[in-house]
Amino acid sequence: MDKLLSIVIPSYNAEKFLDNVLGELVKCHNLNRLDIMVINDGSTDQTAEIGQKYQDSYPGSVRLISKENGGYGSTINTGIAQANGRYFKVVDADDWLDSKNLDRFVGLLKRTETDLILTPFWAFNDKNHHKHIPEIKPDDISWGQKYYLKEQGICPVPSMHTYTLRTKLLQENEIQLDEHAYYVDIEYILYPIPYVKTFEFVNIPLYNYRVNQDNQSISMTNMRKNQQQHSLVVDHVNSYIKEHADGLNPNQQELMVNRLSRMIATQLKIIDLAPIQMATKHELSSFYRKVKDKYYFEPKDINLPMRWLIKSRFNLFPVIHYLAILKMQLVHY
Structure with missing residues (x-):
């Protein structure tokens, strides 16, 4: 059966969080339509062993891909090159997706060809465990309607957590991010834009983004x-x-x-x-x-x-x- 969504999990010394993100993903009823890639970026902890455990348990849906350390951008580049799904999403190892809403989202992917799909996310405060959904949709855009970017702008551009892109758009245009560098999430947001013709805001919150961590690059x-x-x-x-x-x-x-x-x-x-x-x-x-x-x-x-x-x-x-x-x-x- 064709894969509808490739989910790339950049993983460097992610043993603390990896069971959580993978455990949520494998609850999805549409698991057979998912292509989940754990990109082990030269970890020195138990990341590879955890990834292997899930690959062994869910061999048709979870893949462990181990590589030499190259930084966050290199894990996404590897994911793009090896993705089999019609659509592509990045989920950081310390974050996770909502499995119930992911089932709804996969159902949507069965019947769309939109280049860029934007979905709300939860901001989860790692200190007090409170979470809320920040506003991502501009007032002049409606939920669930396909727009042509040449006719309708997006301002300001939403964050990486909202993004799901057509995989062929990334692969055919050879989108590559900087390796051994921080802040390349901005490159991931912007580098596909010259090739995006259509977009849609879909009101299915997916991503749980962990904020207020001491080790975050935005601290x-x-x-x-x-x-x-x-x-x-x-x-x-x-x-x-x-x-x-x-x-x-x-x-x-x-x-x-x-x-x-x-x-x-x-x-x-x-x-x-x-x-x-x-x-x-x-x-x-x-x-x-x-x-x-x-x-x-x-x-x-x-x-x-x-x-x-x-x-x-x-x-x-x-x-x-x-x-x-x-x-x-x-x-x-």
């Missing part, structure tokens, strides 16, 4: 530590937009520029998290001069504190520094 400490990697992805996304600019329709370009602009705002915030000294102000000014002249950047697409920072010629950087810290301490979806 304050990790953002500072990985500043250069974030900057690298900003550079690569900008180059990708430039490379494809001639073939983009206005809605595709607006979507990609909007997301890149918000990445640039994040890079400004990361810089501003440095100690309050003149060297930080000079770094902010230098980075902004570069993006203002050479990057696809729209200040209207970024948040108000970052616009204040720019308009003040970075004289407000101490104020924004403390605001950014306060927000990161208090806001977890």
